[in-house]
Each structure stands twice: as C-alpha cells, then as structure tokens.
Amino acid sequence: MMDPAVVIDVARLRKTFGPVTAIEDLSFTVHAGEIFGLLGPNGAGKSTTLRILITVLPPSAGTATVLGHDVVTEADTVRSLIGYVPQERAVDRFLTGREHLELLGGLYHLSRTETQARIAELLKLVDLEEHADRVAKTYSGGMKRKLDIACGLLPNPKIVFLDEPTLGLDVQSRLRIWDYIRRLREQGITIVMTTNYLEEADQLCDRLAIIDGGTIRVIGSPLELKTGLGGDSLALTIKDHETEKLPRLRDGVMALPLVRDVRINPTGLDVLVESPEKSLPAVIEVAQRLDCSLDGIEYHRPRLDDVFVAHTGHGLRGGTPDAAEE
C-alpha cells in the first residue's frame, strides 16, 4: 500500500505548565484528506496538542510540522494555511455573523471582493444566511457553533482544526455539524478534531488517537481498533444431532469474503466477521446449502468504549451517564 501524503507530523512533543506535564512524548502523523480525531477525557492533553499545532502555544520539547512548516519557526506560514474552530463559543456578542466573517477576512488579508464571495459561500454552507445580520447575542448555541465553523473556514484552509466541535449541542445540531465536517472532507480538506464523545469519534473519524494522561495509548481507524479487540463476531448454535456437520460448515463459512476466522465450539461456531450485517445473510445461506439446521445466531460488536477501556484501564467518563453516548 502506498503511503498517503503526510500533512501533519508530530514528533516527541511535550508540554509542561510549571510542574504539570500536559502532554508527554507525543508522536503521530495526519494524512491528507482524512478526519483525524484526538479522543480522550477532559484534561487528557487533547486541547494542548491542538493549540500547539495551531501555533498559539509553544511546545516545551519536540517538533510539529503542518504542511511541512514548523509550528514554532514558521508560525506565520502555518497560520495562513489553517483554519481553527475553538472549543469555546468564541463569538463577540455585539457583532453580527457577517461582521465576524468580515473581521476575519481582514485578519487573513483577503481582498474585499474575496471576503464577500467567501462570506456568501459560507453562510450558505452553514445555513446562516437569514441570520447573518443579527448580533451574535441573539444566536442559539447551535447557531454560534455554525458561525464558529464558518469563521474557521473563511481562509479556505487546507487543514481545519476543530476543538470539541459538538460539545454541549443538542442531537439535531450535532448531526448537522457532523454533516458539515463530512462535506469538508469531500472537498479534500484535512480535518483534525478533538472529542470526548466515543460515538462522534466512531462515526466521523477515519483515524483516531486515544489520548489519556498526556500520552497516546493507541492509534488507528475505529474499525482497526475495534477489530484489534477481536472484531465483530457471530455465534452460531447448531441443532444437537447435527454437530457432525460442523467441520463442513466451518469450511463453507470460512470461504466467505467478509469472514476473518472461524472456530468450532461444543454447540456451534464462533465466526469473526468484518461486518455482521453483511455477513449474516451469507452465513445463513451457507448453512442452508449444507443442510445444517441452526438453533440460533447471536452477534456481538465491540464498541469504541471497549477499545478505550482496554487501552486506558478506565472508562471515558468514569461512569457518568451521558445522553450523547447512548
């Protein structure tokens, strides 16, 4: 497999605040066009990492480059290539949505016509056209978030950094934000985001790094991480008097494209599959073809929660119920 283009390269990054070590020996790469997630609980070091990458925080040790430019020595170049959507609702209550974007147009040194063209495009993208000329203090949380995202996209960046993009949003707004983020990826924009929502990381990220206590515990695609724990599995139970058919059934199932491994157990088969939804009909068909009567099928799908616990030794929120994680 060819190595995809590396757009962010972080090597042995470390940041301390006085006696507190926020991140320790962090290394990872982000590839062009992917959604890369930093997943971890509050205080894990996600935001610190992000703030170093957007050049507003100098690292204590180690290096980071964005599109080949060092975040410390070439900060100005990095700044002109990236967009940033902060965690806080960083809006000025007394400015209208349009005025926010005009201000940023000036800060990114866009011409007046360029700025106006971008503003029209972005207001449309985030559905804020109707509200563009109202002051931001009249905006709902979701609208402020949309404005935040429009602001981050104004410079037409190659890479967008999002810090907890859906923190505290209602379900509908969250789904809409996810939709915007996916649309950005379709346009070829690389996205780096932090999140402490497992579901968000699972749904949205092409690859993610699980960060805990300032270090990276594991990096991979959500699927890789989950299959690393054994993956999705089907448990087939066969009727008592037909157990002698199991080896044949095993061979038949093993030949299916989505099946990774099959093991015989006293009552049936354990089948490791890529996707239970897709493999289930095929497995049933094989059983029928071989004339095996199935007593039942169960499937188990490891969730990112399991991955998180396996790699950090604790849950993401220490058992606090969270509506977003249902």
Add this chain to the structure above:
Amino acid sequence: MTFQHYKQEVLALTMRWVRRLSREKFSMLFTLVQPMLFWLIFFGSLFQRAANIQILDAPNYMSFLAGGVVVMTVLNNGLAGGVDLLFDKENGFLERMMSTPIHRSSVILSRYLFVMAITGMQILVILSIAFVFGVRLETGLPGIAVILAIGMLFGVGLTAISMGIAFSVKSHGDFFSLLGFLSLPMIFLSSALVPLSAMPGWMQVVAMVNPMTWVIDAVRPLIITGWDAAIPQVALAFLILAIFDAVCLYGGAKAFRRAIG
C-alpha cells in the same frame, strides 16, 4: 508581513471596537459624560469656595481643575483599555485572532487607537464644558492640539500597563480590583485636585514621582497661564513620557509574550 497587510489588520480590528461601541450607545453616552459631570461640574462646584485662589495660582478652581480632569480621563480610559482583551482571552476570541497570520502588535495597536480616539473626544467635551463655565484656554486652539498630543502620549504607557495586567491576571475580577487599587491613588497623589504646595510633605514627595503630576503640570499652564509658562513644562513632560512609555511598553510586551507565546 507587508505594511499593506498590517494596515488591513489594524483597520479590521479597530472597526470591531467601533462597531461594538455603536451597539452600546447607552454605555457610550455615560463614558463620555461621566468625567465632566462627576469631576468637573460636581467637584469643581463643590470646592470652588473651599479652594484658596492664592495657593491655586488660577482664576478659579474650575479652571485649575480642568487640566486635572483632562489627565484623569486619559488615566482612567488608558488603564481600563485592556479589559476588553481580557474578556477576549477568557472567551477564546483572542486565541481565534492569534491563530490568524496577523502581527501580534496589531491587536494592541487597534485597541490603543480606539481608546485614544474616544479619549480625544472626551477631552474636547471636557474643554467645551469648561468653556461654558467660563474657563478660557490661554493658548487657544494650538493649545488644544498640544493637550491632545500629551494625552495620547500618556495613553501609550497607560494602555501598555492595562494590557500587561490583563494578560497577567487570572480573571477579570482581579483586573478590576487591581485597577481600582491603582487609579485612585494615582489621582489623589498627583496635582490633579490640589497643587503640590498645598500637600503635606510626604505626599509632595510621592506626587513628584507620579508621572500624572508632570503631565498635569504641562496641561494646566496651557489652560490657565499661556505659552511662556507652558513651553518648558510641556518639553519636560514629553521627556518624562518618553521614558514612562518605554518602560511600560517593555513590561507590557513581556506580559503579552508570556501569555500569548
């Protein structure tokens, strides 16, 4: 970084403050009116008879006080000037600005330009109200220009102090406590309200090292005496302000760099 870019940034950032102000008309009105109403009219009228004209060396207390109120306005606006950046720091807006390819100083310069534009307008309002109360500027319109120049120069150092505090404190509560602690003594321990000769000895000593005193002593003769008396005082004030501004800018820049990186 070209000059064209720098100009564009500073203009965009200054426009932000202007737009905000236009949304807070009520607050603007009070900002403009407060110093002349509270200090010039109330304080001036209150102490008119209590003040000894011989000691003041001025035709009346109002004309003595006018110079002090002008400089106090510069002091208060300058010292409070950084607070909006503190709010920006607290809600993440500053970080958003810092993630854009701007020269770091444009954030500060825009704030200074805005605060001093407001202050300049207030000075003109104060001098106009004083005029209504019979205070005639001995040096005329050129005198007003010199007063504005002194005010703007004093404002550089004050704004730098304010930003330095804003970028050093933990919360805006701390900022306002420190501000109150700083501004009133600077007013009372200066020649704003009474001449040095009327102060107890120890107070005179403290007032002598307060830059406020030197600034007021340059503005006051421009109002009540005339060019001959004013020119040496103005020259001295410019010299002292050059030093004062240099020190404050150095400290402010250090605090800024520590906070922003």
